[in-house]
Amino acid sequence: MDIKELTSLETSGKKTIQELTIAGIIFVFFIIPWIIPSFRVMDVLAKIMIFTIAVASFDLLLGYTGILSFAHGMFFGIGAYSIALILYHSDTPSGYHIFLAAGASIAISVVISLMISFFSLRVKAIFFAMLTLALAEFAHILGVQWSDLTGGADGISFTLPGIFNFGQTLGTLFNTQINGRLMVYYFILVIAVFLFTGMLRFIHSPLGRVLKAIRENEQRTIALGYKTFRYQTCSIVFSACIASLSGILFAMWLCYVNPDSVFHTAIMVNILLMVLIGGMGTLYGSLIGAGFFIVTENWLPGLLKSIAGLASDSVILANMADRWQLYFGILFVLVVIFFPKGVIGTFRVILDRRHQLHSS
Amino acid sequence: MKTDTLKFQTRNRPFQQYAGWIIGIGLFLLPLIQMDLTTYLTLTVAGISLGMLIFLIASGLTLIFGLMDVLNLAHAAFFAFGAYAGFTVLNLLNNAGWIDTASLAQSLFYLALALGAAGLAGGGLGILTEKIVIKRVYGNHLMQLLVTVGVSFVIVELLKMIWGVNDEVVPVPMGFQDAFIIFGVFIEYFRVVAIFLGITIFAILQYILKQTKLGIIVRAGVENQEIVKATGYNISWIFTLVFAAGSALAAIGGTMMAIFNQAVDPGMGNQFLIFALIVVIIGGLGSVTGSFVGAVIVGLSFNYVAFLWPKMALGVNFMIMAIILLIRPKGLFGKD
Numbered sequence: 001m002d003i004k005e006l007t008s009l010e011t012s013g014k015k016t017i018q019e020l021t022i023a024g025i026i027f028v029f030f031i032i033p034w035i036i037p038s039f040r041v042m043d044v045l046a047k048i049m050i051f052t053i054a055v056a057s058f059d060l061l062l063g064y065t066g067i068l069s070f071a072h073g074m075f076f077g078i079g080a081y082s083i084a085l086i087l088y089h090s091d092t093p094s095g096y097h098i099f100l101a102a103g104a105s106i107a108i109s110v111v112i113s114l115m116i117s118f119f120s121l122r123v124k125a126i127f128f129a130m131l132t133l134a135l136a137e138f139a140h141i142l143g144v145q146w147s148d149l150t151g152g153a154d155g156i157s158f159t160l161p162g163i164f165n166f167g168q169t170l171g172t173l174f175n176t177q178i179n180g181r182l183m184v185y186y187f188i189l190v191i192a193v194f195l196f197t198g199m200l201r202f203i204h205s206p207l208g209r210v211l212k213a214i215r216e217n218e219q220r221t222i223a224l225g226y227k228t229f230r231y232q233t234c235s236i237v238f239s240a241c242i243a244s245l246s247g248i249l250f251a252m253w254l255c256y257v258n259p260d261s262v263f264h265t266a267i268m269v270n271i272l273l274m275v276l277i278g279g280m281g282t283l284y285g286s287l288i289g290a291g292f293f294i295v296t297e298n299w300l301p302g303l304l305k306s307i308a309g310l311a312s313d314s315v316i317l318a319n320m321a322d323r324w325q326l327y328f329g330i331l332f333v334l335v336v337i338f339f340p341k342g343v344i345g346t347f348r349v350i351l352d353r354r355h356q357l358h359s360s
Numbered sequence: 361m362k363t364d365t366l367k368f369q370t371r372n373r374p375f376q377q378y379a380g381w382i383i384g385i386g387l388f389l390l391p392l393i394q395m396d397l398t399t400y401l402t403l404t405v406a407g408i409s410l411g412m413l414i415f416l417i418a419s420g421l422t423l424i425f426g427l428m429d430v431l432n433l434a435h436a437a438f439f440a441f442g443a444y445a446g447f448t449v450l451n452l453l454n455n456a457g458w459i460d461t462a463s464l465a466q467s468l469f470y471l472a473l474a475l476g477a478a479g480l481a482g483g484g485l486g487i488l489t490e491k492i493v494i495k496r497v498y499g500n501h502l503m504q505l506l507v508t509v510g511v512s513f514v515i516v517e518l519l520k521m522i523w524g525v526n527d528e529v530v531p532v533p534m535g536f537q538d539a540f541i542i543f544g545v546f547i548e549y550f551r552v553v554a555i556f557l558g559i560t561i562f563a564i565l566q567y568i569l570k571q572t573k574l575g576i577i578v579r580a581g582v583e584n585q586e587i588v589k590a591t592g593y594n595i596s597w598i599f600t601l602v603f604a605a606g607s608a609l610a611a612i613g614g615t616m617m618a619i620f621n622q623a624v625d626p627g628m629g630n631q632f633l634i635f636a637l638i639v640v641i642i643g644g645l646g647s648v649t650g651s652f653v654g655a656v657i658v659g660l661s662f663n664y665v666a667f668l669w670p671k672m673a674l675g676v677n678f679m680i681m682a683i684i685l686l687i688r689p690k691g692l693f694g695k696d
Contacts, residue, residue: 068505119685126431127645129505130637133433134681137634242461265630269513272506319521326517332510336503337496 025287029189033182040298043253046185047294048287049192050249055286056199057242057273062272063281064203065235070268071116071132074139075240077262078112079105079247084156084257085149086178093161099246105244113240117233120288136268143259155258160184188249195242202238211235215281266325273328274333277341288343293328300324380692384657396645401545403663408541409551411659412558413620416613417632418639418651419565420606426569427578427602430494431501433508435610435636437515438482442611443618443628444523446474447530450619454531464549467535471553471619472565475612482611485515494603495596498582512629519626527625530618554616558655561609565648578602627688633672634674635662638681644694651693 029049033042058072083101087093116132143150150156160180184191202208213221221228250259261267274293278285301324308321320326335342341349392400421435453470454460489511499504536550569575581588581595588595617632618624639658643650658677666673686690 062502068502110593119682126501126505127641129433130431130641130645134634134641134678137630137637138674138678141634142629145671192430216416266513269509272509276506301472323517326521329510329513330519332513333493334509336507336510337493340503 025145026189026193030186033185039181042181042185044294044298046188046253048291049188050246050253051271051274051290051294052287053192053195053246053249054151054243055271055278055290056196056283057239058204058244058271059275059278059280059283059286060199060235060239060242062275063279064208064215065211065232067232067236068129069116069132069236070129070136070265071112071139072239072271073241073265073268074132074136074263075109075113075243076247076250076267076271077139077143077257077259078108079244080251080257081143081150081156081247082108082244083248084158087158087160088156093159095161097161098252101248102245105248105356106241107239110237111199113237114233117229117236119342133265136263136265140259140263140265143263150259153259155256157256160252160255183273184252188253191245191249195245196283199242203283207231208232238251241358269332273332273335276332276340276343277342279345279348280340282342282348285342285344296328372466376417388523388660388664391395391668392436394668397640398544399667401543402547403667404660405547405551405555407660407663408656409554409558409659410620410663411640411656412554413613413616414632414635414659415558415652415655416616417610417636418643419561419648420609420613420656421636422640422643422646422648422651423565423609424603424606425640427575428498428599429582430498430504430603430605431508431645432494432606433505434489434512434515435508435606436633437512437519438485438607438610438629439614439617439632440624440626440629441485441515442478442482442608442614443624444519444614445611446478446615446622447528447618449474449477450531452531453533455586460531460534464535464538467533469551470533471536474615474619478611478615479608482614483604483608485611486607487600489607490600490603495599498599516626516629523624523626525626527623530622530624532619532622545587550619554620557612557616558652561612562648562652569648574598574602602622635677638677639690641681642684642691645693647691647693650691650693 029045032045033176036291052074054072058069061067061069061072079101082105083098086097086101086104090097116128119131144153146152149221203211210221210226213224213226214228214231218228247262254261270293274286274289276289277292278287278289301321304321304324308317337348391403395403417435417439420438421432424430424432424435449602450470453473458466458470492505493507493511497507532550536548536553539546539548541547550603577593577595578598581593581599585595613632614629617628621628635658639651639654641654642657643654657680660672661676661680665676688694
């Protein structure tokens with residue numbers, strides 16, 4: 001935001017540490033399936049990667065452009081459904097179908113996001129939120145009711161082509177089976193790193209800096225001669241495309257889509273919570289947010305149930321354990337009110353303060 | 361008051377003012393090409409009553425936004441909460457065996473009980489929400505949107521915790537299951553009640569906003585809390601009460617919709633939120649008249665299209681919204 005941060009980002013010492021951290025994280029994601037050969041761990045890691053991308057692309061909008069869009073989950077769903085439909089309807093699924101799905105979902109996302117920004121961006125940010133919320137609900141209803149295309153509430157399950165086919169085993173290496181699922185895992189890793197780097201490039205590009213300027217003070221940016229509408233549209237379209245690509249990864253990992261798993265508002269709320277935990281306007285925060293959320297989501301219900309199991313007679317306690325999402329909701333509200341900068345944001349504030357103390 | 365007179369002065373172009381109405385009414389006669397008059401009238405009555413139910417939801421949303429400048433995305437959750445509150449009252453009455461034998465007058469009384477309970481429960485929840493959460497985020501739209509999404513999530517989860525995740529059948533008082541016939545048009549009593557309630561609430565809101573000082577005080581409070589406090593009004597409680605009133609409206613709408621559909625489920629809020637949002641966008645954010653007109657438009661067009669091409673119904677509402685946004689980006693009655 002201010003010059004200090006920009007210059008501090010460019011200090012080389014910090015940059016090497018950053019690069020090392022990133023390399024370390026990628027290495028951890030790379031190596032863990034070999035160290036801990038548990039499907040559950042791999043599942044959690046894959047979902048963390050997928051949602052990191054979805055959350056980061058959402059953060060491009062919310063944190064870097066200051067636009068709250070509820071249609072982001074919809075683009076996620078569009079990606080997921082485009083690959084599901086293409087693979088489901090093709091008789092012999094092959095590798096190029098994945099690229100076809102990527103192309104199709106990007107095309108649809110571009111058209112829809114252009115329409116959204118055209119209709120609502122000229123008016124008011126709050127309008128944008130409302131319109132996209134209505135649209136997201138519409139997408140969910142469409143997913144359920146247009147059963148000829150989407151298979152209705154039952155959803156679509158499909159098989160992946162070639163080396164990604166889950167049933168296939170290519171051999172074993174260091175006691176780990178190399179099967180289709182592992183290949184999909186690495187595919188997700190590669191694509192996620194690629195997309196994340198793309199987003200980093202995007203926010204550090206001149207375009208990204210203009211977006212930050214719009215977030216800080218739109219009137220002033222207009223006065224400086226920037227056509228803010230165009231820049232905002234750019235960021236909406238770009239983030240919608242990334243979201244739909246992450247939707248493709250999600251569908252590939254599950255090999256199954258249904259309206260509730262990709263179009264439901266709850267997905268959107270989850271993504272929002274992940275952004276908030278990590279910190280708005282910090283792309284790295286999306287990894288922390290997604291990591292925290294997915295890990296908790298996987299182990300919290302079991303934990304709560306075992307706590308409730310201690311007092312097995314209490315129906316209320318069992319109910320309370322059953323509705324573990326409630327605690328996410330409460331956490332959500334608390335984070336927004338008391339912790340609006342998220343983990344990375346707060347960390348940066350502390351660093352800044354320390355920096356100021358040292359320099360003075 | 362002053363802004364109203366100003367508006368009329370700038371709007372002294374009678375033809376343009378009425379052209380919209382004429383075109384609009386003409387559009388609503390259009391379905392007559394495809395259906396006979398009786399069907400059309402039946403659908404119209406049904407559409408207006410659906411519109412009134414939607415208005416109940418949208419009015420609370422627009423009231424809170426128009427006065428307090430808060431877009432309450434938890435509105436759908438208040439709506440669902442109200443539906444469950446009304447459902448509980450009706451269930452209790454049903455367990456006492458009073459629902460199945462109710463005459464029309466008794467049915468109205470039971471409805472009033474259910475609506476009263478829903479209104480109180482919704483209002484109470486509104487007070488809690490405002491005091492605990494909303495009051496911390498006045499003036500920051502983004503925070504408001506985020507925090508109300510969170511609140512909505514919490515309330516819906518609480519609903520699931522208390523009443524379970526499944527659909528429940530709502531016992532409808534016997535008197536409302538009857539209908540009467542005028543000119544061959546089949547009209548259920550409940551639809552008449554819905555229309556009456558909608559118009560009453562519209563009138564009350566208009567009276568409060570236009571004829572009392574409340575509207576001015578609240579709007580002044582949004583601009584500058586300190587000054588309003590200095591004039592002797594307890595602005596924070598006024599804010600709380602406005603928020604509670606909006607929530608109570610949502611809850612009343614929830615109970616009405618629960619009886620209308622004869623079912624409640626925890627996710628019902630989101631299904632109708634989409635209607636409320638379309639209505640508020642069409643009518644213009646913060647305008648109660650706009651919500652009223654928008655709700656009638658949405659209710660009517662939904663019913664006509666649902667009769668002619670069932671799968672298109674919601675899509676047509678979106679198209680109407682898009683067209684209106686193209687012509688008037690701030691909605692029909694939005695402030696320029």
